[in-house]
Amino acid sequence: MALDFEKPLEEIESRIGELKKLNEKSDVDFDTEIAALEKKLRSTSKRVYSKIGPWETVQIARHPERPLLRDYIQGLCTEFLELHGDRCFGDDQGIIGGFATLRQHRVMIIGHQKGKTVEENIKANFGMASPDGYRKAMRLMNLAAKYKLPIVSFIDTPGAYPGLEAEARGQAEAIARNLTDMSTLPVPVIVIVTGEGGSGGAIGIGVGNVVLMLSNSVYSVISPEGCATILWRDGSKAPEAAAALKITADDLVALGIVDEIIPEPVGGAHRNMDATIESVGDVLVKHLRRLKKMSAKRLIDQRYDKYSKIGRYKKK
Amino acid sequence: MAWFRKSGRKQLETSDSDLWTICPSCSAHIYKQEWEAGLKVCPKCNHHARISSTERRDLLIDSGTWREYAAHVTTSDPLLFSDAKGPYKEKAAAAKTKTGLKESVLTGDGKIGGIPVSMAIMDFRFLGGSLSSGCGEKITLTAEHAGRHRWPFIILSASGGARMHEGIISLMQMAKTCAAIARLNDLGVPYLSVLTDPTTGGVSASYAMLGDINIAEPHALIGFAGRRVIEQTIKQKLPDDFQTAEYLLEHGFIDHIVNRKDMKEFLHRVLQYGKRR
Ligand SMILES: [Zn+2]
Numbered sequence: 117m118a119l120d121f122e123k124p125l126e127e128i129e130s131r132i133g134e135l136k137k138l139n140e141k142s143d144v145d146f147d148t149e150i151a152a153l154e155k156k157l158r159s160t161s162k163r164v165y166s167k168i169g170p171w172e173t174v175q176i177a178r179h180p181e182r183p184l185l186r187d188y189i190q191g192l193c194t195e196f197l198e199l200h201g202d203r204c205f206g207d208d209q210g211i212i213g214g215f216a217t218l219r220q221h222r223v224m225i226i227g228h229q230k231g232k233t234v235e236e237n238i239k240a241n242f243g244m245a246s247p248d249g250y251r252k253a254m255r256l257m258n259l260a261a262k263y264k265l266p267i268v269s270f271i272d273t274p275g276a277y278p279g280l281e282a283e284a285r286g287q288a289e290a291i292a293r294n295l296t297d298m299s300t301l302p303v304p305v306i307v308i309v310t311g312e313g314g315s316g317g318a319i320g321i322g323v324g325n326v327v328l329m330l331s332n333s334v335y336s337v338i339s340p341e342g343c344a345t346i347l348w349r350d351g352s353k354a355p356e357a358a359a360a361l362k363i364t365a366d367d368l369v370a371l372g373i374v375d376e377i378i379p380e381p382v383g384g385a386h387r388n389m390d391a392t393i394e395s396v397g398d399v400l401v402k403h404l405r406r407l408k409k410m411s412a413k414r415l416i417d418q419r420y421d422k423y424s425k426i427g428r429y430k431k432k
Numbered sequence: 433m434a435w436f437r438k439s440g441r442k443q444l445e446t447s448d449s450d451l452w453t454i455c456p457s458c459s460a461h462i463y464k465q466e467w468e469a470g471l472k473v474c475p476k477c478n479h480h481a482r483i484s485s486t487e488r489r490d491l492l493i494d495s496g497t498w499r500e501y502a503a504h505v506t507t508s509d510p511l512l513f514s515d516a517k518g519p520y521k522e523k524a525a526a527a528k529t530k531t532g533l534k535e536s537v538l539t540g541d542g543k544i545g546g547i548p549v550s551m552a553i554m555d556f557r558f559l560g561g562s563l564s565s566g567c568g569e570k571i572t573l574t575a576e577h578a579g580r581h582r583w584p585f586i587i588l589s590a591s592g593g594a595r596m597h598e599g600i601i602s603l604m605q606m607a608k609t610c611a612a613i614a615r616l617n618d619l620g621v622p623y624l625s626v627l628t629d630p631t632t633g634g635v636s637a638s639y640a641m642l643g644d645i646n647i648a649e650p651h652a653l654i655g656f657a658g659r660r661v662i663e664q665t666i667k668q669k670l671p672d673d674f675q676t677a678e679y680l681l682e683h684g685f686i687d688h689i690v691n692r693k694d695m696k697e698f699l700h701r702v703l704q705y706g707k708r709r
């Protein structure tokens with residue numbers, strides 16, 4: 117699936133495809149034409165992706181073929197022992213988690229799970245978790261604390277689920293509780309934003325010693341569409357809002373929220389899933405090795421300092 | 433307002449707004465003096481109107497004991513944000529002029545019936561009581577101040593949620609303030625949350641829900657997601673009492689609904705149990 121701004125590439129790609137088919141069927145040789153088009157594709161691709169703005173990045177971050185949590189688990193873990201339920205109400209599918217062996221490191225993985233198909237998406241509520249999801253995540257994180265396992269939290273959500281049942285069961289309380297309890301976890305917490313970091317739904321499992329972002333992911337207090345509707349009184353001004361909100365990985369590093377950006381292949385993670393997953397694995401292992409050497413007290417203090425520094429008031 | 437006495441006609445035109453307050457909930461006409469004496473609570477329907485942070489402080493803190501803390505903190509513009517209506521900087525400056533406040537929360541310490549406490553009082557008049565870097569900083573500094581003195585900490589919330597104009601920095605204030613609350617918990621310092629109308633979005637999903645005791649004013653709107661967003665998502669109408677203090681009490685998220693006039697006495701009663709011993 118090509119995004120709007122990728123249309124010029126899609127045209128060249130389909131032309132190449134047609135010529136390749138003709139090449140097989142007919143006696144005429146199209147090799148020169150194909151080579152020329154492939155060259156054009158490379159230069160066009162360079163041009164298209166070098167000038168993508170925050171709004172295009174939002175499109176890539178939401179790309180339906182982008183790798184999801186289960187892809188990362190499958191690509192990086194020799195074992196994943198999924199654990200279920202919040203012990204209060206149910207087993208939300210918007211957030212999943214469990215024991216995992218990530219390149220020889222035993223860890224607890226939690227994270228948002230979107231779906232690839234309509235059925236999967238309905239089951240996972242499009243990655244919008246309910247209070248049960250946040251409580252399940254906290255239950256697993258507390259278990260990780262007990263077993264002294266590092267926690268890796270994958271963020272990819274449009275936001276916490278806005279529903280009647282979610283409110284009735286305390287969406288606000290569940291997120292608030294996680295923010296508090298995550299701040300004192302005695303084990304390493306690595307947070308990685310792989311797609312959409314949607315507001316309270318993201319930070320609800322996002323308090324870490326280190327926060328990583330894929331280069332085409334976004335992290336924001338409100339969706340660009342929501343912000344445009346409120347502050348521009350016009351949802352179609354989402355591109356303007358996306359720029360004003362400063363939601364790209366580069367912005368977040370500059371603002372001191374994100375510690376490291378994991379580069380994606382040209383065009384986005386979905387264009388080369390294996391390469392993306394490998395890079396994510398390399399960076400995770402690097403931080404796991406470093407954080408595992410830190411004492412519980414240092415981990416807690418470092419996490420506290422990281423957040424108390426954000427928005428610290430400086431006299432002008 | 434001496435001028436209107438000059439003409440009987442003018443007096444008729446202005447008397448409504450000068451002598452009477454119309455209850456925003458039941459539309460009853462309340463004699464203004466009665467309205468003020470009743471702490472802006474409707475005698476007919478018990479609607480608790482929004483009041484300022486200084487009014488709340490004066491209702492709760494023993495007179496002469498208040499000392500403002502972290503008063504130097506004011507708004508910042510970390511994103512250099514601008515929207516259709518212009519720069520956030522100008523919007524913040526206008527809010528300061530209008531309210532005489534420097535941020536959406538008033539912080540300090542004082543005594544409640546002789547018991548020393550630290551307090552953060554949000555003010556809805558200042559950009560909808562939004563949680564910003566300045567607001568998060570004031571609350572965090574005051575919580576740390578409370579922790580050093582082992583004084584109980586009380587937050588009175590009144591907020592529409594995070595301040596969009598500060599983007600991700602405002603979102604992170606949820607984590608920052610909650611970490612400060614966690615430290616108070618570790619120290620065994622009491623933390624009480626009073627939720628007033630409205631307490632929604634990022635404030636409901638952080639410190640407001642985390643009191644050792646959560647107390648709400650009657651009929652206060654309390655919830656995470658906006659009513660319209662939920663109705664659009666689930667495509668059904670929500671019950672009338674949805675996201676009210678009463679609804680939250682019924683669902684187990686607050687301990688008590690307390691009338692404004694009784695709030696000080698109620699806090700004092702609770703504080704007796706949280707005394708250091
Ligand atoms: Zn009334």
